[in-house]
Amino acid sequence: MKKLIAGLVVVVCMFPVFASAQTISECRDRQKLTEMAMEVRDRVSSGESEDSLLMWAGSIEAPGLQAAAYKAIEAYTFQHAPGSVSQVVTVMGYMCSKTYRP
Numbered sequence: 001m002k003k004l005i006a007g008l009v010v011v012v013c014m015f016p017v018f019a020s021a022q023t024i025s026e027c028r029d030r031q032k033l034t035e036m037a038m039e040v041r042d043r044v045s046s047g048e049s050e051d052s053l054l055m056w057a058g059s060i061e062a063p064g065l066q067a068a069a070y071k072a073i074e075a076y077t078f079q080h081a082p083g084s085v086s087q088v089v090t091v092m093g094y095m096c097s098k099t100y101r102p
Contacts, residue, residue, distance in 0.1 A: 027064050027096035030089060036065070037088045040072040050077045064096035071095045 026032065043053060050073065057069035075088045082088050 026062055027068070027093055027100070030093070032065070033068055033089045033092045033096070034085060036069055037072045037075075037085050037092060040069070040076050041085065041088075044073075044076040053077070064099040067099045068092035068096040 040053060053073045054070070057066055057073055060066040060069055069092075071092050072088055075082045075091065
């Protein structure tokens with residue numbers, strides 16, 4: 001019985017670690033982040049409002065990807081446009097990972 005309880009405690013304690021590792025892998029998906037950055041860039045270029053983009057970002061369920069989307073919106077709605085999509089994606093990846101690691 002003690003072994004069963006000890007096993008359950010280990011599983012319960014390790015679950016956040018496994019869940020975090022899975023979500024951090026979303027942050028390493030440069031293709032996904034690049035697509036998000038390009039979508040934001042294109043939507044801003046077509047004249048979509050920042051409020052509309054913020055609502056779109058707010059609808060993203062994964063907290064890290066949501067933080068990355070907000071960062072892309074910030075980059076493309078700021079007065080000075082970013083140098084390249086690659087630069088935006090790098091910052092998006094950082095913000096995404098930071099969401100899962102305080």
